[in-house]
Every structure is written in C-alpha cells, then in structure tokens.
Amino acid sequence: xxxxxxxxxxxxxxxxxxxxxxxALERNMPRFVALRAQALNKLIDEAALRDQAxxxxxxxxxxxxxxxxxxxxxxxxxxxxxxxATDGKAAGQYIAELAQRQxxxxxxxxxxxxxxxxxxxxxxEAHSLEVIETDLGEYIIQLSGxxxxxxxxPAIHMTRQEIGQLFQEKLGMEPTEDIPTxxxxxxxxxxxxxVQADMGISGVNFGIAESGGMVLVTNEGNADLTTSVPRIHVxxxxxxxxVESLDDLAVMLQVLAxxxxxxxxxxxxxxxxxxxxxxxxxxxxxFHLILLDNGRSRILGSAYAEALMCIRCxxxxxxxxxxxxxxxxxxxxxxxxPIGSVISPLLQPDVPDVxxxxxxxxxxxxxxxACPVRIALPDMLLRLRGDAVQAGKVAPGEQAAMTAWQATMxxxxxxxxxxxxxxxxxxxxxxxxxxxxxxxxxxxGWTQHRDFPTFAKQSFSERWAAQHGTDEEPQ
Amino acid sequence: MTTPRERMLAxxxxxxxxxxxxxxxxxxxxxxxxxxxxxxxxxxxQAQFVEEAQRAGAFPYICADAEAALDAIQKIxxxxxxxxxxxxxFAQIDLPGLEALLNQMQITRLDTTVTVCGETQAQRVAHLHxxxxxxxxISGADLGIAESGTLAVMTGPGRGRLTTLFAPLHIAVLPASRLVRGxxxxxxxxxxxxxxxxxxxxxNLTLITGPSRTGDIEMTLTTGVHxxxxxxxxxxxxxxxx
Numbered sequence: 001x002x003x004x005x006x007x008x009x010x011x012x013x014x015x016x017x018x019x020x021x022x023x024a025l026e027r028n029m030p031r032f033v034a035l036r037a038q039a040l041n042k043l044i045d046e047a048a049l050r051d052q053a054x055x056x057x058x059x060x061x062x063x064x065x066x067x068x069x070x071x072x073x074x075x076x077x078x079x080x081x082x083x084x085a086t087d088g089k090a091a092g093q094y095i096a097e098l099a100q101r102q103x104x105x106x107x108x109x110x111x112x113x114x115x116x117x118x119x120x121x122x123x124x125e126a127h128s129l130e131v132i133e134t135d136l137g138e139y140i141i142q143l144s145g146x147x148x149x150x151x152x153x154p155a156i157h158m159t160r161q162e163i164g165q166l167f168q169e170k171l172g173m174e175p176t177e178d179i180p181t182x183x184x185x186x187x188x189x190x191x192x193x194x195v196q197a198d199m200g201i202s203g204v205n206f207g208i209a210e211s212g213g214m215v216l217v218t219n220e221g222n223a224d225l226t227t228s229v230p231r232i233h234v235x236x237x238x239x240x241x242x243v244e245s246l247d248d249l250a251v252m253l254q255v256l257a258x259x260x261x262x263x264x265x266x267x268x269x270x271x272x273x274x275x276x277x278x279x280x281x282x283x284x285x286x287f288h289l290i291l292l293d294n295g296r297s298r299i300l301g302s303a304y305a306e307a308l309m310c311i312r313c314x315x316x317x318x319x320x321x322x323x324x325x326x327x328x329x330x331x332x333x334x335x336x337x338p339i340g341s342v343i344s345p346l347l348q349p350d351v352p353d354v355x356x357x358x359x360x361x362x363x364x365x366x367x368x369x370a371c372p373v374r375i376a377l378p379d380m381l382l383r384l385r386g387d388a389v390q391a392g393k394v395a396p397g398e399q400a401a402m403t404a405w406q407a408t409m410x411x412x413x414x415x416x417x418x419x420x421x422x423x424x425x426x427x428x429x430x431x432x433x434x435x436x437x438x439x440x441x442x443x444x445g446w447t448q449h450r451d452f453p454t455f456a457k458q459s460f461s462e463r464w465a466a467q468h469g470t471d472e473e474p475q
Numbered sequence: 476m477t478t479p480r481e482r483m484l485a486x487x488x489x490x491x492x493x494x495x496x497x498x499x500x501x502x503x504x505x506x507x508x509x510x511x512x513x514x515x516x517x518x519x520x521q522a523q524f525v526e527e528a529q530r531a532g533a534f535p536y537i538c539a540d541a542e543a544a545l546d547a548i549q550k551i552x553x554x555x556x557x558x559x560x561x562x563x564x565f566a567q568i569d570l571p572g573l574e575a576l577l578n579q580m581q582i583t584r585l586d587t588t589v590t591v592c593g594e595t596q597a598q599r600v601a602h603l604h605x606x607x608x609x610x611x612x613i614s615g616a617d618l619g620i621a622e623s624g625t626l627a628v629m630t631g632p633g634r635g636r637l638t639t640l641f642a643p644l645h646i647a648v649l650p651a652s653r654l655v656r657g658x659x660x661x662x663x664x665x666x667x668x669x670x671x672x673x674x675x676x677x678x679n680l681t682l683i684t685g686p687s688r689t690g691d692i693e694m695t696l697t698t699g700v701h702x703x704x705x706x707x708x709x710x711x712x713x714x715x716x717x
Contacts, residue, residue: 052507052509055501056502056507058501059502061494062501065491068487084479086483135691136691137691153690153691153694154691155691155692160692160693179693179697182692183699187701190701191701195600195607211672219688220687220689220700221640221700224640228640247507247508247509250658250659254509254513254658264624264625264684265623265658266684267683267684267702268683268687269681269684270680272679273677274678275678276590276678279631280590280636281587281632281635282590282635283679285590285592293486297489299490300491300493301491302493305494
C-alpha cells in the first residue's frame, strides 16, 4: 500500500529493483502475449470480428442514455432494484444502507474493477461490514494487504513461496509449496464464507439492455457462487458496460476471453436477469444493480470518449513494453498499463503523480495493435501529455529544455554545432568502449538503468556530403 | 430537485452530444450482426465438440444410447466413490433410467432447495450445509457449442444452479441433437427454444467451458478452485427414447 503513495518515479524505481516482480514479469508476460496471438490467429477473420466489436462498443456509447434506461427499466420489471450512483460515495452509501436494513453481517465479493476504483471494501469496512474477496488472486492480495497488480491476474507479482507463507500464517495451512494444496485450502476456507454470507457483490462484464441481463465472466466460478449462494446479490456496473442485445454479446464474448487469456470462452460465462424466479430451487431473493458514473459521463464528453470502449481484457497491459518492465503497482491506481495511463487521470485523479502516467509509454503502438476494439491508446497518451503541459504540470526545467530543443531544431547551424560538440565530448568520456555509464544531471535519469552510446565520429550530414561529393543538405 | 437518475442521464446526453459525430461514424463502420461461428466449420460437430471439450479440460463421452450413457455414468460415480448427489429433477435430464441407477448404487439424492422465501438466514445456511459435502452434481444441458467445447445450461424450476457448481464433480447429459457450431448459432437456438427474450421466464443461463480453473498462483493451471474440478459430459446419441 505504502509504495503507491510514493511519487511515480520512486514507484517505478521500486518495481525495477524488485527481483521477484521482475522474474514474474519475465516469465509470464510472454505467455499472455503468445496465448492471445494463437487464439486470434485461428479465427476465420480476426480483423472483421474486431471491427464488429469496435462498432458495437461505439453503438453502446452513442446510445448510452437510451440503453441504460432500457436496462434499468427491464431490471426493475424483473423484480430487481436499480441505484443510479453519480460517484463512488453514492454507491458505497447505497450498499451500506442496504446491508444495514437487511441485517447483513458478512459479504462475499467476486472481482470487480469498478468496486476497486471506488475503494468499496474500505467504505463498507468503515460500516463494520466484513467483505471477503473470492477470486483466488484477489483473496491472496486481500490477505497480504496489497492491491492488484494486473487486471486479470491480480497476484501475478507474488511467488508460490510467498503465497504459501501467507496461507500458513493466515489460514493455518501446513507448510507446502504445492500449488494444488494451496488452491484446495483456499476452496475450503472460501466455501464456508460463501455459505455464511448474507450478501454477494459482483462486478458486471456486460449489461444487456434488452433483457436486463448481467453477464459475468470468470474461470473459477466464484462469481457464480457469489451471485447464487447468498440471499442478496448486488451487481456494480460502470455505466459504459451496457450492450444492446444478446447478438451484440455474441461478438463481444468472442473477443474478450481470447484477448485476455487466449481461451475461446472463459470457463464460466453467466447471465443473470433479476432475482430468483418463482419455483426456482436456488438463487438470490433480492437483486440490486448499481449503475456507476464516477466520472464516466465526463469522459464521454471529452476528447477521450473512446477509452470507454474498453472491455477490461488486459491485452494492452501484456503487450506494453513499459508494463512488461514495471508491472501494475507502479501505476499507482487500480487501472494499470496503457489503458490505466489513459483512464486513471480521468477516473482516479487522487492517485499521486497521475498526470505522469501518460509518459510511461514509448508510444510504440503495441497496445492499440493488441486492443480487441482498437482503442487509439498511443494517440490519447500523447494528447494527455499535452494536457499536462497545458495545465502547467511539467518537471522543473522541462519547459526550458524544450524551448532550447525547438530553437536548435529550427537552426541548422546551431544543430550542427551541437552535434559536433556532443560527438567530441561523449567520445572523450566514453572512450574505447563507446558507452557512457553515467550522464551528468539533468540527463542522469537516462543512464540510471541503461548505458548511453557515444555519438558517431562523423555526423550523418558529414557522411552524406562525403559520399555524394557535395555539401548539399540531405532532404 | 432532480433524481440521481435524471442527473446522470442528463450528463450522459451532454457527453453524447459532444462526441455524437465520432461515435455514430464508428458504430457504422462494421455490421453488428454476429457470425454464427468464428472458426472454419468442421465436418463432424460431435468430433469437434469432443476435441474442444477435452482441450478445455473436460471429459466428454460419446454414447450410442441410454444404456451406454448409464454405463458411463455408473463408472464415473463408482470411480469417485460417490455417495450423495445433487441432481436436477429427472424429467429435466434427457436420460431415462438415471433415477434407477442412483437408487441401485445407493446414492442419496440431496434436496437442492435453498431459496425458500420468508425463511431466515439461519435456515438458508442450514440448507447449504446440508448439501455442501455432496459428491456429485448431475444436470442436463440445453446446448453444446462445438467450436469451443461449451455447455449452455439454462436453470429454472427443477433445474438448480448449484447442481452444476457446488460439488467437486459435475456430470452433464447432453443430447447430441443439441450440438451447434458456434456462439452466434447457440443464441439463435436458445431464442428458438425460449422466445426472443430468453430471460423472460428464466433468470440464469451459464455457458460452461471445462472445469473450474485458476492460474492465479504463478500462472500454473489448477482445477477445482471454486466449482467442480472435474466436468464429465455425456453426449447421448439417442433421440428422447422415453
């Protein structure tokens, strides 16, 4: 937790120095990338399917008011209740009051990014409610007092030894490094939590306007238990997650799991429409849907509306060379990677140095390439940097350096003189090895984790002139 | 005083108005109608279903008739030493003779009724404790999706949700006639069966692709974390014999 209150560059430094994390990232990121690529390559027409998915997400946003109204009306017609929550506090308040009214003591929860975004657990715990995360990865990090490091693999930064130790301390497990034993231990402990719980809180992958259905996608089945064992089910959904119809889902579900884990479908894709119906043997007696805005309507009217097309598959994280190097925690908020760098400044403005996140990108374009709905992430990252500069959020000296750079680039004589000087000095210092281990301030940051090559003896312009026998500038 | 609903909808409409041109252009760039399937079509749906279900970690059985299906189930149950079962109403599972088999094997059928309106939390917890050690859940299935090895299961009266979820072992009976090629085709078939709004009478549909699994510890695949660790699918080739 403490790490995340540090300034951004210190968080990055911590991540780069964390050998466990570095090992986990090196081992796992290439696997995610390969599994996704294999899954998509086998499709009849990957490009067409992704185009469809993007068009459908655009439709959801273009008609968001109408679709949400329809969704809410259908849910209410099926006996459910709907809360329109303008912010996280309103959502937390609604659930806390509901819990109080229904004498709820124990709550089980399946994974929901929206609830993490609004720190729902802390809000409920402040009302003396016990909230247990049931996704194995989320449960592990809840036990260890951490926060998720990856959208779909929250505990990816921990080793089996660390998790074994944690289970010994918190769950009384016998010492072991056997992963199935740890998993069985979690199943046994969590099953009792499910049985005892009064209320289950889930996220929503998609809400279907035409039938009031909530779609939940998991591999573990914890969302199914969360929504069918306790007598009250509360689903919390970011307003942008609505789709019009089952047909829309027949496209979206084809890209979601493939992009996330390379599966054709996740193990459990569950559709829930309201509380249990008459004559059913099980299911919740009460159903509550929380429609969470929390800044989303503002994004919809901003230059970043496209970010609301995101379906939270995590493909852009896995593809990103910066994420591959620093993992999720360094981003500070619950949303990490390229999409996190775009939406965190908009959804979680209280994250320290959040305006610096758009700089955590090489603008290589791998994220947009991997995104199932082709969100223009590099373009948005660049524009967010512009916004930060406009807002005066720049590092000391950056403005002066950029002005000097601009002057140099606009003046060929100055540019040549600068190049010659850099060449002489770097070769003097770099010597025979041809690398600089350390640059002087303010450039020292560059060489903290990598060497800087010396400049060539001859500049490109000089070589051009020599080879073409003319001093004409290359065009 | 406006309600939160009105306030949120007003803010959303303002947002849409700002970006309407962009969003409408994007939504028109591709058709929205889903493809019936997304992989090249296989000649033999059953063979494809079996291959994909196995790939997802399930155990499919092609059974020529009810007798073969019952044999397969008996073998699974005795290998697991099953002594208690959660099952759907037998009328909801397309396999005559199943009830007799369970009786013959002296497997106790547990009462799957958990939700009784008006009951207290303590009573609900007692129902759940009574079924928590069930050895097996036995259900039917509405459809099988060949290209992903998926079962589509609509629950409702006589068809409990927890039957497919609660026990460490799940056996599903799927008539071979209910195989479809892909997800798009599956939704079409469900609409054909349940009407254009498939949730008009039913609150819960689950698409199950393999056993419950997690990769949350070091990305190592482990089954049975919450739901069944084993999924056995009996593909029955006989048309509703009873």
